[in-house]
Amino acid sequence: MNCPCCQNEMQAGYIPNWSQPVHWLPEGKRPSIFSHTVTGSGVPLLNQFKPLSAFGYKAEAYYCQKCKMVIARTKE
Secondary structure, three states: OEOOOOOOEOEEEEEEEOOOOOEEEEOOOOOOOOOOOOOOOOEEOOOOOOOOOOOOEEEEEEEEOOOOEEEEOOOO
């Protein structure tokens, strides 16, 4: 997928639904095993921590390192 702002190739990854702050991870990387932390390869998104009841879900998302933008498709 190309970035809509700069047209550079975006890196594939995902946004996990876990107990960590909302963040984007590259494809193949796993979330931290520690709650409330982001792995070194993760990119934190602007968010507030709120406990989640569902675990193990993830949303496919793409990251543009140049523009610092994450894009995720919606269900509808």
